[in-house]
Amino acid sequence: MFSQIFKATLETLYMLLLSGFLATLFGIPLGVGLYLCSRSRRLKTLYALLDLLVNIFRSIPFIILVLLLIPVTKNVMGTIIGPNAAIFNLTIAAIPFMARLSENSFNAVPSGIIDSSNSMGLNKWQMVTRVLIPETLPDQIGNITVLLINLVTYTAIAGAVGAGGLGQLAINYGYYRFQWDVVLYAVIVLVAISQLLQFTGGKLAKGLRK
Amino acid sequence: MILSVDRLNLSFEDKSGRRKILDDVSFSIEEGEIVGIVGLSGAGKTSLLRTLNLLQPVDSGSIMFDGQNIVGLNESKVRSIRKKIGVVFQSYNLFRYRTVYQNIAFPLRIQGISRGEIRERVMSIVSELGLEHRLSAYPSQLSGGEQQRAAIARALVMDPKLILLDEPTSALDPRTTGRLLDLVVNLNERRRVTFAVVTHDMDVIKRTCDRVAYLQNGKLHFFGPTHEFFVKIENNEVSDFGSPLELERSVLSGQKRLLRVLFWGERTHEPVLWEIAREFDIMINILYGKIEELKNGPFGTMIIAIDGHKQDQFIEKLRDSVFFLEEVR
Missing domain, CATH: 3.30.70.260 (ACT domain)
Known part of the structure; x- marks a missing residue:
């Protein structure tokens, strides 16, 4: 049993970290896009569109999103079960979430810092890479922590529809076969992962805040 | 003449309609001079400052800077003009996660200047401003006066033709204010730095300004040498800064002229x-x-x-x- 839990834990971590990485990779640029569009008079309509899309994706419950994405997942990943298919679903769900979180952090940069950067003659690219990202770095670490902890729950949900990992283990052995000890162990590991993420993220963010 | 503002108009739209912020404002700044832009809160001082470094587009009027009208330029030209105008904001606006050294070096780094030259320029400025011992500190670890000097250093490092100071003394205690004013006058005399200072602090005007532009409700009510501005105050033509002197009744009731x-x-x-x-x-x-x-x-x-x-x-x-x-x- 423990070897199964161990294997499931690795699967969960694999899904978690890869989807978290991809969501950050695409989510933060989308957040930058949202931020820049919201501040530009010309791009107001583009912002409204992106904003709506982000809201729609964020309001669809994850389990429904997985179902809706089945044809897409099948096309892109070649399969709809297993960790890799789940990573696709998780990433799609997490990108808008990460984008919104990072947009909020960009909005929280004091307007004076934006003003003084502008008055130094920075271009848009420098503004993003030299000011917005560095000035929100501790907050973005916090955002990624929140994202990953959310993804822990999502991987468990994905487990219910064949993704593998601790969620599937808990459903298959615990729920369908009444092995409640397996459920308990799965939950303990999930809680431990969340705690570890929170602790590490908190420490990192604190270290970066001056 | 380094800067000349001609018939500048600015208004904002809000719920109660159009509000005039700047009303036909004209004045100029000569090279090597310190000009005070004074007035009460809401007189349009800060808006005027923001128009000068192109953070705020205007409705009409022209701003000649360094022989060129800088109103209505395209974005890349605006950026190159901004590099020639240093700004020290009221809230200093230092980058929170960069050290003092990194903050001061920042405007040079984004221009791709070599590390060696950056180091040289930063060090010469910090020693002048007495910040050598704070180079590796972060802004949150600095006192208000140090943050301000770091912000001034960051503006100076670009070797700007003009430095705009926004309410530089509003957050400083009297002693730090004194040091700041000495510094400004010093930089003006030794480096020939031209300043425009937005302020409502009479000490700043007295000790640093060659000329004064006095704004009231968006209109320029006076522009001229500082001593003439003080004559206006003494003659009660400018009442925003308190009436100069109320003579006692007993004095006025005497017989003599x-x-x-x-x-x-x-x-x-x-x-x-x-x-x-x-x-x-x-x-x-x-x-x-x-x-x-x-x-x-x-x-x-x-x-x-x-x-x-x-x-x-x-x-x-x-x-x-x-x-x-x-x-x-």
Whole structure:
């Protein structure tokens, strides 16, 4: 049993970290896009569109999103079960979430810092890479922590529809076969992962805040 | 002339309709000069400052900077103009997660200047501003005065043609204010840095400004040398900074003639009054007097009561020898 839990834990971590990485990779640029569009008079309509899309994706419950994405997942990943298919679903769900979180952090940069950067003659690219990202770095670490902890729950949900990992283990052995000890162990590991993420993220963010 | 503003208009739209922020404002700044932009809160000072470094587009008017109209330029030209104008904001706006050194080096780094040259330029400025020992500190670890000096250093490092200071003394204690004003005057004298200072602090105007642009409700009410601005205040033509002097009723109810005399420049320290009084055998009673050191010379105000036979001749001669004379009664 423990070897199964161990294997499931690795699967969960694999899904978690890869989807978290991809969501950050695409989510933060989308957040930058949202931020820049919201501040530009010309791009107001583009912002409204992106904003709506982000809201729609964020309001669809994850389990429904997985179902809706089945044809897409099948096309892109070649399969709809297993960790890799789940990573696709998780990433799609997490990108808008990460984008919104990072947009909020960009909005929280004091307007004076934006003003003084502008008055130094920075271009848009420098503004993003030299000011917005560095000035929100501790907050973005916090955002990624929140994202990953959310993804822990999502991987468990994905487990219910064949993704593998601790969620599937808990459903298959615990729920369908009444092995409640397996459920308990799965939950303990999930809680431990969340705690570890929170602790590490908190420490990192604190270290970066001056 | 480094900067010349001509008929600048700016208005904002809000719920109650269009609000005029700047109304036909014109003034200029010469190279090597310090100009104060003064007025009460809401007079349009900060808006004017924001228009000068193109953070705020205007409705109409022109801003000539360094021989070029900078209103309505495209974005890349705007960026290159901004690099020639340093700004020290009221809230300093240092980058929170960069050290003092990194903050000061920042404007140079984004221009791709070599590390060696950056180091050289930063170090020469920090030693002048007394920040050498704080280079590896983060802004949150600095005092208000140090943060401000770091912000000034960050503006100076670009070798700008003009530095805009927004309310530089509003968050400083009196001693730090004194040091800041010394620094500004020093930089102006030694490096020939041109400043525009937005302020409502009379000390800043007295000690640093060559000329004053006085705004009231978005209109420029006065633009000229600092001492003339003080004459306006003394004559109650500018009341935003408190009325100069309320004479006591007992003084005003006396019998003798009262004169208000303003001195400016070299003659302030000469015994003009005594010489002329002796010539016409006039008795003088000084009721009030003060001398202030303006940047462009000493400025004195005096209220005297006179007694004697040749009062009219005395007044006439004195009027020619002082900056301004008025009979209070």
